[in-house]
Amino acid sequence: MGMFERDRQVFADAEPLDDSYEPEDVRERDEELEKYQRALQPIIDNRPTSNIFLYGKTGTGKTVATKYMLSHLENSAVGYDDVDLSTVWVSCENLSSSYQVAVALVNELRKNQNKDRISTTGYSQQRVFDLLYEELDALGGTVVIVLDEIDNIGHSDDILYGLPRARSNGYVDTVRPVIVGISNDFKFRDNLSPKVKDTLAEKEILFPPYDANQLRSILEPRAEKAFHDGVLTDDVVPLCAAFAAQDTGSARQAIRLLREAGELTQAKDSETVTEENVRDAQDELEKNQLYQGMQELTTQGHAVLCALAYHQALDEVPVRSRDLYERYLTVCDRLDADSVSERRVRDHLSDMHMLGLISVNERNEGLSAGRYHEYELDIPLKTVLDVLNSTSRFEELSDIIKSTADDNNLLQSGISDY
Template identity: 85%
Template sequence: MGMFQRDRQVFADAEPLDDSYEPEDIRERDEELEKYKRALQPIIDNRPTSNIFLYGKTGTGKTVATKFMLSHLENDATEYDDVELSTVWVSCENLSSSYQVAVTLVNELRESKDKDRISTTGYSQQRVFDILYEELDEFGGTVVIVLDEIDNIGHSDDILYGLPRARSNGYVEDVRPVIVGISNDFQFRENLSPKVKDTLAEKEILFPPYDANQLRSILNPRAEKAFHDDVLNDDVVPLCAAFAAQDTGSARQAIRLLREAGELAQADDTETVSEEHVRNAQDELEKNQLYEGMQELTTQGHAVLCALAYHQAIGEVPVRSRDLYQRYVKICERLDADNVSERRVRDHLSDMNMLGLISVYERNEGLSAGRYHEYDLDVPLKAVLEVLLSTNRFEGPAKIIRSTADENNLLQSDISDY
């Protein structure tokens, strides 16, 4: 008998537990989907359409809802001879500027027509925008441009100014671009330049975290498809839902927890998935979520984390926000990146505290110094550096921090001990 054997006890079809799985219907988002439908309806009516921005934390259904709605929109648009509709989807996860987004958009549009891609360098931003307008005009009709994780572009928001004004400025004649922006940062709009806020004139749809009852509703049909009959103990799905609801309210987290519990049961060669498997899976995923939480930070979030890692490496922690901000500004200058205000840096620190990545200490030194906050990493420095080193833009600063930490003997403990 070989080392690997096909599982016939636990999983019937694990696909519904995969991150890429697209369900036939969207549960527990009726109100949000109704708003989405109203926002997209003008496309079918063949009239000008507002831009649409979706806000919510990771795992709250923004992306899956967008794929669901656009799939129906594309299908229904074929029923009308006077409706020309195209969609283009760009993930901004590794894009930090309007220039990079525009180049990626051009290449996505060109690829759909089997045309040569353009280089990611060698053009001015305005030239790339001009090429983008030319490509869009070739499509004609309405082109829905989905910019997923748009908050990664930070202050480099020129594309959000240029695209909505392209038709009124005469840059395009035959096309109506409609932006659908998806952001994990509720504060993203507040940090846009005033001219962009005024130009976007978008409809906003907020996706709040799921509660335990909603997560159970989402998990149940997936569990029925994914596992053999009578494999799951009755308390497994409710416990997965409760753990995820208490932590992030993320459906993605609840689904991963259920899958991990099933894999642990499979490893135990047992015919049932129990509460113990769920609790063990929760312990395992908590460690993984710390890495994922760090990886999913925006460019600005990574810069703040990098600044805190520097202070950790030189042994100056906990560190006051004003000192941390000075280091953050220097890192942004080194990366040739825009820096945000000290207040926004504190917002990023607050988000990282909620993710369990850092600790915050409130100090009160009376009339002499007043009240202030200090910050410290709540995860191993080695883990932080591993994430920063895997992010191309931060590889240089991370190497310097790692060298400094080595000199101070601060990287002796292994991540696996955490």
């Protein structure tokens, strides 16, 4: 036999443990699904529908619930002659402005009609919006526009003002756009401009982290399909659920932990996944989680991390938030990106602290300077630069920071430091 042989003793069908897997039902989200159904019901009733915004951390079921509900909505709409429904889905993961979102929407709509894409440059924002209105009007009826990870656009929120008002402003005649926004940032709405808040008139649905019992309920049917009978010991699924619940409450994390435990078992040529395999998988994923945590930061989060990395490269750490904020503004200017308030930068720093990416020290200088916080990286600088370098907008800044660190002999090694 060759180096690679097909596994016949651990995994029966690993697809249910894949991030892209869509379950037949959505578990442990009955209350949220009920709210979602009420929010979408006006579409079937053929009457004006409020925009819908879903909030919750990564892995709490927002995207799965949306795909599930829209699938049922589309199936139901077929039974009514007077309901004309279309859906368009855009991930805003790498989109940092309303202009970029509008271009992505135009191209997604054109793709469905086999029309040529438009360029991401060379048009004014108003022209792109006009093209978007033309494509939407050509569809007609109700168009549900899903903007996944919408918080990446930051303060550039014109798209959230223009789309809800398109019909009343006469930009479209035959279409009713309905926005479904999915955000990992509970405070995203707080940072929208007042005119957008007033225009959106949205229904909000919050997706809290899962507890251990809920995660166990989600894992069990996947585990039953994914593994051969008798492979998992009784404590494997509960332990995976407990680890994920204690950390993030993320179903995605629990599923990945179960899969990693199976893969480690397979690598050892063993026939049984045990508690020890789960604990080994947890150690392995904790290392990878630092990379993933950084990669899943918003553009603003990456800008804050970039500013802190530069102070690290200059050996100017720990750094006070006010000094870090000045560097952050420079980063945003270099990226031609919108900046957020110093308070929001501290929120991003708090999130990164919870992810284990940075350390925070509280200082109290008494009456002279008062109480303040200082920050520094809690992981190797090279690890941060690897992630920034993999994000196209930050490649140039990453190279500058690396050069600065090299000059100061401060660049640490990467994975080996764990």
